[in-house]
Amino acid sequence: MADQSDATRADLLRENVVEKLVARGEIVSDEVERVMRGIPRHLFTPEASLDDAYSAYNAVVTKRNASGVAVSSVSAPQVQAFMLEQADVRPGMRVLEVGSGGLNAAYLAELVGDRGEVTSVDIDAEVTDRAARLLKEYGYPQVRVVTGDAHGGVPDHAPYDRIIVTVGAWDIPVAWITQLVDRGRLVVPLRMRGLMRSVAFQRVGDHLVSTSARICGFVPMQGIGAHESQVLLITGTDEVTLRFDDGLPTEPSLLDNAVRTPRAELWTGVTIRRGVPVDTLQLFMATALPGFCTMSVNPDLDSGLVAPYNRRFSLASVSEDGRNFAYLTPRPAADAAFFEYGVHALGPEAEAFAERVAGFLITWDRKHRGGPGPRIAVYPAGTPDTRLSHPPGSRVLEKAHSRVVLSWPEHPAGRGDSEYASEKEIDRHV
Template identity: 65%
Template sequence: MTDVTADPDRAAQLRDQIVDTLIADGTIVSKPVETAMRAVPRHQFAPDASMDEVYSAYNAVFTKKDEHGVIMSSVSAPQIQAMMLEQAGIEPGMRVLEVGSGGYNAALIAELVGASGEVTTVDIDPEVTDRAARLLAGAGYTRVRVVCADATDGVPAYGLYDRIVVTAGAWDIPPAWVSQLTAGGRLVVPLRMRGLTRSIAFDRAGDHLTSVSAQVCGFVPMQGAGAHREELLLVTGTGEIGLRFDDGLPADPSRLDNAVRTPRAETWSGVLIGRQEPFDTLQLYLATVLDGFCIMAVDPDLDTGLVAPANRWFCMAAVDGGSFAYVTTRRTADEASVEFGVHALGPDAVALAERVAEQIRTWERERRSGPGPVIRVYPADTPDDQLPDGRVIDKQHCRISISWPAATAA
């Protein structure tokens, strides 16, 4: 027995502390979400975890790993769950489908829909659904339906749904997730676009979806038919530097073979940002305007200093022909902020570094103070002339359009 299950009163106290923290940081903004998160005993859905693990506002609890240690299932961090429930706007009496089962989030949804609503949770892994069903029943949420199936097809037996909440990282939007929504229904999904994942709330309008909010997040990736692997391009023979592409490698990746043999070009943008200030719109903006956008990672065990990213695990980058560039930062004199810069390697390194830096300056002038883009999802056979202006990302089942509003002064 863990310390949490041994002392439920202490667990309830810690649960209230988490909710108070999430109210203070602006994650929880509605009374229904607050009430649900105070009511559901989170510790009963992670019985093997310690008190510190279960009752941390910003950390997930991992419940299943494969033989290589890769996370297969988890109870998401309370902050992420509260954020997505606020995005979903679930009301009493609604019919809700949850894609990705763990038990705890389905219990929160059950609290939100009340006795007159319906909750169905689906997962491809029978071990996960068996565990979720057992834990839900033990916590008293016997009305939640638990279905073992590949969620690519949705769960048509119990739809149409007012809300579909996806709790696994998705690369694509299968048609069933749109067709099984009611008119005006909402899909909340952690969607990966060009290597960036955002929890996006989409409202249905006919055959397509339009975003109403987007928040930074990270999730265990989808399994089954919806699984999708990024492609990795190693630009050094040792594997020191890897470039991850979400939608296919460059046309001739061998052109990068000698990029690291050239001197590193460095340019600085003059754009400053506070150390704790989010810059997720910059990430989306560069992913929109740079054709060769990708994510760079450096193996710390093989790092020779050829590149110097601010974050070796996740760094915005771009490829153009035989050159590649990446975004980094340097400290300012007052150390209260950092400055964005660009490093590049390859025969056109100087020009590429300056082009990327100029896009950072454009973001500063026109996008930093304004709203983020509108993201729309259309059927895969939608012609180009029926799509709005902006970056179009083609997936297997859909076409995603990222459109920025009119520029605003910084």
């Protein structure tokens, strides 16, 4: 009787989460709605309670390392929904999934149908054993589960119409391009200067061009594709930590003097309504600022040296000469429905550096706000500049195996706030 009651409750929870995602526009196609309604999510997340399994915006951690850090998970329903929509998987397609959990592979198997193929690869044998067992137990023995480093793709079953990556990637290996059919699609949580976006790419010849990007968070890639960011403790303790994704400043010790100077504060008049996402602002600042990094403050050691709105995560930058640093922070505006953005800076030229950083913020507000975000292209490492499609103002991120080019179309009518997220999301991502 209890089992029947649990099954009925699970059905209701599944219906509720799908209805919520449809209402919010995360699910837009009949196909994705069908598979997310039809497959019992809780069967693939036995580690979780029914409430946790069907939480719309929370992943279920399935494995942690010895330090307690999550190394494998089943993504939140919201993230699975929009990544499936980004992928646009159709019947008869051949699909490679990088990162095995079981549930997403089951969704893919339903989408490709009897004429399609799904291959799921993960570097961790414990993870693939779990995924293969659950897939077989719940009706998807045809999904091919492979243990191996996905840096090389899975050439034995290539080419693929779609490659969907469900772990955070700092780089795009060449195999993910060459094993994709021309005009095929790669969906990958790509880390760019410390910010992660689920980017849908289309293969065009020897490179990739983006079609959409969504803010997301994933456990990081292991194996050859692993990449550690570098941290700088600017006070000699972990009170204030700057995190760099592409290398530390040339002379980090120069910032020791910056913390001994008065803090300059500059408010820009740029306001954003509470509840409006700031993901394009983040990416623009990350690609525009030469010394971009992110800043966090240890609340137990906080002396007030810096005063960000969000102590866990703030956009920051170090000047080219390495002597000044600044960070973006919002404050409640006169109209309580809005935040006003400003810049705090420390260093011998703090006021001038604050003005420079504020200039980029104002440029985003006037030319790119409300726009579609950047066009992102990925070329193999070593591709000469003459073959890159990058208009003036583009930013080229040099990775180990790829060159990532971000360019921003102007959107002068973009001051309208058209998309909404929760205030919690703004707090988390500012």
